[in-house]
Amino acid sequence: MSRFKSDARHPIHVSLNGEPVAGEAEPRTLLSDFLRHRLGATGTHVGCEHGVCGACTVVVDGMLTRSCLTLAAQVDGCEIRTVEGLAPAADRLGVLQQAFRRHHALQCGFCTAGILMSLDHYLARNPAPTEAEIRDLLSGHLCRCTGYTPIIQAALEAAAQLASSKKETSDA
């Protein structure tokens, strides 16, 4: 049992996109604020701060997670993946990110980090999704710019591209 006092900061250790990192957090510190303010990972955006808009979605121990509905204290020792971990290198975009760019699947970009995390997580487990499944997944996100259609097109194209690149690798 560990009890953290409300008025003190406590050390929190996590793996962030594969790198071990640590920071201090009060018991009430949200994971979203911990990522942005303590760890400097500002790719994760904070929208509604009550779990509705999906902008702050990250992956914790393989689970899609609203970081605004999660305390930093809850994820001590966990593996966290954020949008910063999606690109293969600093000057390159991943397959999904490239598809978003081609299809104009973002305009202001505020919701994009969360949507990318949901799609990246989903496509890794469901390599051949239907449009209905993508729409169902996106029901957990709000985007006020795009009307969603280009996001769905980008997701389906990225899924097809990922599936064919996997096939080529396994055939080789």
Place this chain on the structure above:
Amino acid sequence: MKPPAFDYLRAETVGEVLDGLAQQGGDARVLAGGQSLMAMLNMRLAKPKLLIDIMRIPELRKIERKTDAVVIGAGVRQADLLAWPDLAEALPLVALALPCVGHMQTRSRGTICGSLAHADPSAEMPLALVALGGEVLLRSARRRRRVAAKDFFAGMMLTARSDDELIEGISLPVINGSRFAFREVARRHGDFAIVACAATKTPSGVRLAVGGVADVPTARDWPRLEGSAVDDALNAFAYELGARDDVHATARYRRDLVRMIGRDLIGEVLR
């Protein structure tokens, strides 16, 4: 907004949770998946002095198949239950209702028992518990008790749980040879239901449970109904639920949905 200040206790045994609840009583809240409680904290609708995190207690993370019931522990996430291979066979009604609970991004963390503790009148899991006639397993440092679904929900977001009690799990009966149907109407998939209905074929007739209309999910049993008796029974039930107008729908629309969905579902299970 940000949550108010509280102490955080990461429990490793049920005993630690019960001690914490016994000491702090109404000032303590149990934190499981956090998909309802954290929103309440962020909006400062809840201001506990102590949060007790129960998600690192292995014994609460179990789904147990007994002869005539399934016991679901307090730490079982909605996604865990959806992925349970026996779900469709043992709990077909839950298999129908659970995909409508929130979104994939909230089911991944939210727990079954957390949804029951929150007791939102339009939530699907409280409706399923009432429709199936399940039980809530409550435990404090002093005693253990089982509360029937119909006695558990005491009002809008109110339950029979005492301040020092942990919802340790729920027990849902496995009902063989019956038929189940579920349908809800919401603005978008995953939103809270305007009206949600669950129907079950019972040995003597049919049961319809309705969420989103009264302050608590409400079930009604009828003997086998024929012809216009179905419409009369549903109309009376729709009025008895005491629907109110709100920003989402009028009372009249809710009564319409109870009559229409109710008739369809009763038809499906008695077919």
